Amino acid sequence: MGANWPAVYARGLRVTDMAVTALVVAIAYFGRFGMDSNSIAAQVPPFEYAAISLLILILWNADLALFRTRERQVLGAGATEYKRVMQSALRSFGLLAIIMVVFQLDVVRGFFAIALPLGMALLVLARWLWRRWIARQRAVGGYLSNAVVLGSTDDVRYVISQLQANLSTGYRVAGVAVTSLDLDTEIDQSWYRVPVHSNLADIARVIRLSEADTVIVAGNLPGGPRTIQELGWRLGDLATELVLASSLTNVAGPRVHFRPVEGLPLMHVEMPQYSGGKHVYKRVADVFLSSMALLVLAPLLLVLGIVVRLDSSGPALFHQERIGRNGETFKMIKFRSMVVDADAQLEKLAGSNQGAGLLFKMAADPRITKCGRWMRKFSFDELPQFWNVLVGNMSLVGPRPPLATEVAQYQAPTHRRLLIKPGITGLWQINGRSNLAWDEAVRLDLYYVENWSLTGDLIILWRTAKAVCASEGAY
Known part of the structure; x- marks a missing residue:
């Protein structure tokens, strides 16, 4: 493709953006008025809404172009492209709302209620599909x-x-x-x-x-x-x-801000936030998503619990003491994937350790039960930890929760992993899990602790689904 690939790729995005926005506006237009049998729109859609639909289409696509949603620097990686696409939708509809107020035009709220969320969702989905495509091209040497x-x-x-x-x-x-x-x-x-x-x-x-x-x-x-x-x-x-x-290899972009000063441009690096307003939002998201997950997964959890009980003697759930935020201990819940005397057998298996650093891992651990192998492969054994998230011991995303024996051997700056709540998933989960070297796992955890964001959490959750399906490093 050569040096001209950004222009070719941006042209494809432009066509897709126009098609998606046109589809969204059409759905909102005909969907809103087509459902209202008492409206004059049931026979002939009102002219003013046709004009408003056209205006939205023009404003939206102009905003997508003017505010650099197809800029080379944001294409293919990171969350900036998605942020700009969503901000474009909010800006376009906000500007249209102002125009409606200024000119005292009566607008059916249902039209906006359909077009705005649907447009944001479909545009982000389209960008994601384009990213999947360009990732495949780059894997074979194209679009570089x-x-x-x-x-x-x-x-x-x-x-x-x-x-x-x-x-x-x-x-x-x-x-x-x-x-x-x-x-x-x-x-x-x-x-x-x-x-x-x-x-x-x-x-x-x-x-x-x-x-x-x-x-x-x-x-x-x-x-x-x-x-x-x-x-x-x-x-x-x-x-x-x-x-x-x-x-600044361990500082994420959102923490870096440039302050233009003539002759001396200053680069400010924000302090990491280990508490405060952002963590309140994180907790709200944890409570909402974990409660929804427990509700939706309740039948599956019941079936898995029965399978564990039938597969081997012992309880279905395994409670293990882990170290949480600021060194506080808590009982982490998992489905039991090993025999009940697994801890007693650990010493004689120490020579077969394949884990990284302080972790004990074996790809063919004889203590794992039959159902435990496939549950670990797809992380089904971790599902009860949604309860730990709901009660506040853990977060959906964060560093992996360590054992007390691991923490006792921590060296600086590894203790900084404990500055925020541990998570069910994290950067370690989507970058190889047990295949990671110890130093790399620590680096990823420390990077997350200092640079986490709600948008980043959503991306990690999305990528976790792919990592779980691939089952890389799961043993």
Whole structure:
């Protein structure tokens, strides 16, 4: 596809957006008036609503274009694209409501009640389907921008490894320009088939050889900000995009705010929030969603409980002491997936541990019951933890709840995992579960603790369903 893929992709999004908004407006128009047999619309729909429908269509699509919902930087990854799409719908309907008030036009509320939520849902769904499509294209090397990574050897190595592991960013590492290269530098797997062309002085030649349209600066450059400024000028002349890889590797975008000051632009990093208003909203969401889950899943929970009792002797539920927020202990509930004397057998199995770090895991643990194997595979054994969420011991999303023996061996800064409630699912759940190295699991948990958001929680919950179906790392 080459460097022109963002324009081609954005064109496809534009066509889809227009089709979705037209469908939504048509459904709201005919659905609202078609259901009202007493209205004149039952025979001939009123002209003013046809005009309003057309106005919504124009405003909505203009807003989607003007407020950068199809901008290259937000396509394919992250929550920003979804946020902008939903904000566009709210803005368009809000502006229309103002117009209606100013011109004293009488609007049937049912029209808005149908069009707004349906439009938001369908637009987000359409964007998600497009993301699934472009993810498949990128997996086979399509719809990627060629990028040159510039910086010191260590910084370049880190950026290369992250870009190669996250093709959703949309970059293919086509070349490297290093500012320092020690004789004892180890060239590991991340450098495989990545050409090292030259250095900063030859950046124009590097761009030409690699056919890149982006230069990613990894870490600091010799000469500091002045060098980056001059590099930006040179890349502007070459029609090449400049991307700075932030050294704040564990700080999410929403916590970073830029304050324009002449001659000294300031970047503010918000303090992590471990309590306060955001956590009240999180608790409200936990109570609502967990109560709904328990209500809907009640028949399944009853069946699973009977299966566990029939499969092996012992209770259906397993209560285990775990460490929650601020080190408080609580009883975590699960369906019993092991024999009743599993803890007594642990010592003789210690030599077969396949877990990461402080965790004990075995892919073929002999203590697991027959039904326990398939329940663990699809995380059915975790379903009773919705009760822990409802009563406030846990959250739907958060770090995994540790055992007291694990916490006793924590080293700084691992204790920071305990600053918020543990969760049924989290970043560890959607990134490999038991297959994760201990250090990586800790890094993901600490990243979540400091950067969580309600939008991020919804995305994690969505991705959890996919992870559970794939059953990767579930043992």
